[in-house]
Amino acid sequence: MNETVYRNFYVGSKIISGRYALETLSFELLQQNARRPLCLIPETEKAAAGTIRKALKSTVTVIGAVLICGRDESDLPEKIAEVYREQNCDSLIAVAEASLMYAVKSARLKLSAGKTAAEIGRTAAASEITELPPQQVVPLFAVAVPSVEATYYPHELNLGEKRILSPALFANTVFVDPRITKKASARKEWRKPAAAALMTAVWALSDMQSHPAARACALSAIGQVCEALTARSRAEQTRLVCNAQIFSKTALINSRPFPAVELLPLIQVSEEVRIGILKTVFEKELTGLSFGYADLTQAVLTLCGTGSFDNSSPQTVKNSFTNAVSALLEKLFPGKPAAGSVIWKQTAEALPSSYLNDTDLKNECLAFLQSQIGE
Amino acid sequence: MKILKKEIHPGKKRIKNFYVSVMLWFVGRALQAVSKIDPEVRKEIADLPENCLIGMSVYPFGEPGQKAPAMFVRKTGVDRFRFEGRKAPADKPDFLITFKNIDTAMLVLTFREKTTEAQAYARFTADGPLAIACTFVRILNRTEIYLLPKPIALCAVRRYDSPKHKHSNRIRLYVRTVLGF
Numbered sequence: 001m002n003e004t005v006y007r008n009f010y011v012g013s014k015i016i017s018g019r020y021a022l023e024t025l026s027f028e029l030l031q032q033n034a035r036r037p038l039c040l041i042p043e044t045e046k047a048a049a050g051t052i053r054k055a056l057k058s059t060v061t062v063i064g065a066v067l068i069c070g071r072d073e074s075d076l077p078e079k080i081a082e083v084y085r086e087q088n089c090d091s092l093i094a095v096a097e098a099s100l101m102y103a104v105k106s107a108r109l110k111l112s113a114g115k116t117a118a119e120i121g122r123t124a125a126a127s128e129i130t131e132l133p134p135q136q137v138v139p140l141f142a143v144a145v146p147s148v149e150a151t152y153y154p155h156e157l158n159l160g161e162k163r164i165l166s167p168a169l170f171a172n173t174v175f176v177d178p179r180i181t182k183k184a185s186a187r188k189e190w191r192k193p194a195a196a197a198l199m200t201a202v203w204a205l206s207d208m209q210s211h212p213a214a215r216a217c218a219l220s221a222i223g224q225v226c227e228a229l230t231a232r233s234r235a236e237q238t239r240l241v242c243n244a245q246i247f248s249k250t251a252l253i254n255s256r257p258f259p260a261v262e263l264l265p266l267i268q269v270s271e272e273v274r275i276g277i278l279k280t281v282f283e284k285e286l287t288g289l290s291f292g293y294a295d296l297t298q299a300v301l302t303l304c305g306t307g308s309f310d311n312s313s314p315q316t317v318k319n320s321f322t323n324a325v326s327a328l329l330e331k332l333f334p335g336k337p338a339a340g341s342v343i344w345k346q347t348a349e350a351l352p353s354s355y356l357n358d359t360d361l362k363n364e365c366l367a368f369l370q371s372q373i374g375e
Numbered sequence: 376m377k378i379l380k381k382e383i384h385p386g387k388k389r390i391k392n393f394y395v396s397v398m399l400w401f402v403g404r405a406l407q408a409v410s411k412i413d414p415e416v417r418k419e420i421a422d423l424p425e426n427c428l429i430g431m432s433v434y435p436f437g438e439p440g441q442k443a444p445a446m447f448v449r450k451t452g453v454d455r456f457r458f459e460g461r462k463a464p465a466d467k468p469d470f471l472i473t474f475k476n477i478d479t480a481m482l483v484l485t486f487r488e489k490t491t492e493a494q495a496y497a498r499f500t501a502d503g504p505l506a507i508a509c510t511f512v513r514i515l516n517r518t519e520i521y522l523l524p525k526p527i528a529l530c531a532v533r534r535y536d537s538p539k540h541k542h543s544n545r546i547r548l549y550v551r552t553v554l555g556f
Binding site: 020023024026027030041046049053054056057058059060061062063064065066067068083087 | 377378379381382383384385386387388391392434435438441443475476477478479482
């Protein structure tokens with residue numbers, strides 16, 4: 001490990017997993033000066049209310065209200081905020097699947113800034129978010145990737161064309177409790193996230209300059225996956241794979257010697273510094289196996305702060321990419337498109353074929369890059 | 376969206392609370408007794424600060440209007456412990472272990488989890504100097520070795536060091552603990 005390299009090791013959410021995880025809920029709430037949470041539960045999981053109530057026995061916590069939330073309610077954030085105020089609550093507990101997670105995040109914004117997420121522009125988000133009410137999350141599905149990732153990447157709130165990025169949106173605590181987080185997928189389905197976690201862990205581990213804690217996380221993830229292979233019950237497999245995913249993601253986002261693309265939105269820096277980081281990313285990262293094509297486009301868009309990313313078809317990906325590159329060139333070299341030629345030439349050469357499965361799409365993108373370079 | 380229930384008071388876990396209260400009371404009295412029996416423990420206590428107050432409690436102990444199991448022992452003289460009871464003394468404890476909830480206290484006090492293991496899992500918070508914490512854990516381990524049969528004690532302590540005159544001291548310890556002298 002190179003000790004001169006600067007690192008900032010940060011995981012936004014405290015993750016408590018395993019037996020009696022939920023029992024510490026009251027203690028964790030108190031750490032955030034909260035005693036009266038509003039409990040949000042999807043309509044398919046009403047029984048979870050009983051489990052939470054049982055876990056809070058013999059504590060000072062009084063549940064302000066239990067809300068049963070439908071899947072497709074359009075004004076859910078507003079309703080949550082209304083009940084929150086009516087019942088005089090001071091925190092939120094979300095037994096969450098991905099859609100409810102986003103609704104809760106939006107409700108937190110509403111409670112903090114007094115505006116809905118859609119009303120807050122992306123650029124204004126960081127300054128408008130003042131004091132968000134504490135949020136605890138109990139993921140419903142351990143294996144289903146979107147749910148775990150939604151709890152783990154809650155700094156991002158994507159609402160159509162508007163996207164809000166702030167580290168303040170992280171859930172304060174994530175409770176992965178087997179009594180609630182145990183909806184195992186079919187056996188063949190849990191293997192896929194396990195394999196993904198394994199790959200991510202190996203990837204993080206292979207970085208020779210990883211932070212030691214990141215390497216430890218990666219090793220833990222591999223250990224959890226190995227245990228899952230021999231676990232007796234499906235619930236146990238689910239729990240282990242869920243842990244492995246969390247560990248491997250933690251390892252990955254903290255393993256880079258300089259800020260990784262995934263972390264860029266979290267960094268509150270000036271435009272100039274961000275462009276500097278982006279240049280480094282292009283010059284050094286793109287030659288390795290750091291991220292895929294879609295990730296690249298998304299990162300470019302994030303940094304430029306314009307456009308939208310649609311990955312529904314190869315054509316829309318191409319359009320997104322084209323728009324992103326145009327915006328980026330404008331940002332990087334205002335009025336001097338030729339000055340960017342060196343970077344873009346390297347980019348075009350470094351783009352491995354594995355990033356693009358569609359050969360035609362790749363050729364089109366490369367042609368576009370060439371035209372932008374002016375050669 | 377509908378409101379299922381408003382204002383839920385989650386209630387009490389009375390049996391667990393009772394068990395933990397009794398165990399903490401018993402451990403407190405045993406600490407007092409062991410300080411009069413075991414020379415190793417006396418040596419450890421002698422290193423503690425003067426008038427040192429040590430406690431074990433379960434959250435939400437200390438919260439206004441809340442009752443929760445707890446016990447306190449105070450160093451008296453050169454190398455003795457005195458059981459102070461289950462209520463918080465007027466002065467602030469020098470070292471206080473607080474279990475985060477009654478269930479984790481049950482795990483430790485039913486010897487399903489070792490003290491060191493519970494600490495690694497952050498089952499409790501320890502508020503006070505590290506030196507006192509280490510000393511107290513060593514004393515606690517020694518007391519548990521006296522109090523419990525070997526197979527159970529092995530579940531509670533990390534390393535089992537059999538003390539001299541274990542069996543005779545065990546009888547003396549039980550008598551002193553129950554009678555409270």
